[in-house]
Amino acid sequence: MEKNNQLILALDVTEKNKALDVAEKVYEYVDAVKIGYPLVLKTGIGIIEDISSRVPVIADFKVADIPNTNRLICEQVFNSGADAVIVHGFTGRDSLDACVATANEYNRQVFVVADMSHPGATEFFQQVSEKIAKMSLDTGVSGVVAPATRTNSVENIRKIIGNELAIISPGVGAQGGSASDVINKGADWVITGRSIYQSDSPDTEAKKVVQEIKNRN
Numbered sequence: 489m490e491k492n493n494q495l496i497l498a499l500d501v502t503e504k505n506k507a508l509d510v511a512e513k514v515y516e517y518v519d520a521v522k523i524g525y526p527l528v529l530k531t532g533i534g535i536i537e538d539i540s541s542r543v544p545v546i547a548d549f550k551v552a553d554i555p556n557t558n559r560l561i562c563e564q565v566f567n568s569g570a571d572a573v574i575v576h577g578f579t580g581r582d583s584l585d586a587c588v589a590t591a592n593e594y595n596r597q598v599f600v601v602a603d604m605s606h607p608g609a610t611e612f613f614q615q616v617s618e619k620i621a622k623m624s625l626d627t628g629v630s631g632v633v634a635p636a637t638r639t640n641s642v643e644n645i646r647k648i649i650g651n652e653l654a655i656i657s658p659g660v661g662a663q664g665g666s667a668s669d670v671i672n673k674g675a676d677w678v679i680t681g682r683s684i685y686q687s688d689s690p691d692t693e694a695k696k697v698v699q700e701i702k703n704r705n
């Protein structure tokens with residue numbers, strides 16, 4: 489994934505035509521499209537191939553199982569054409585290693601969830617977030633997921649991982665996070681879904697985010 493516009497679209501629509509229509513409108517503004525369970529469970533895994541022919545696809549399946557099952561899941565994800573997969577780290581190093589080994593076989597990428605953007609993340613996730621960030625170093629992953637809704641967490645995770653790993657950051661727009669703030673705190677890409685795909689003009693909204701990032705102080 490090339491770092492141009494620093495925007496990743498979260499395409500959580502559930503109709504294939506809507507997905508293709510929104511993606512078509514925003515291709516020029518996004519560096520990747522993130523596809524997760526809502527769209528794949530409704531339309532089938534083939535949607536990943538459809539979109540990945542135009543733009544890199546990050547498969548957000550938050551893979552969180554034993555190593556063998558993680559490997560089997562990642563094989564299917566990469567066979568579908570995805571360029572990267574998002575996995576959980578709390579399952580431990582062996583489970584993460586299985587995802588990375590599979591990604592290496594396919595020459596694809598892994599992102600690990602280091603902290604989450606919703607309010608409930610403070611109940612359990614935050615207590616292990618630093619440990620997951622530390623563990624992610626030297627594993628061969630490309631980066632971590634950290635929340636635009638709590639930029640102090642992004643700043644902290646950036647200190648832990650240094651410049652070795654990228655940070656992709658969801659929570660901009662509908663969840664209240666600011667694109668320019670989280671990029672300033674150390675994120676490489678922001679992830680935005682609803683504020684773009686629910687808009688009457690997804691391209692205008694995507695362009696706004698890109699300009700906000702480019703024109704930030």
Ligand code: NUP
Nearest residue numbers: 498603604605658659662663680681682
């Ligand atoms: O911590 C996370 N928060 C989050 O919102 C980790 C995620 N992967 N996401 C995903 O980012 C979420 O599942 C959705 O696909 C996207 C944010 O979308 P929106 O809130 O901008 O609509």
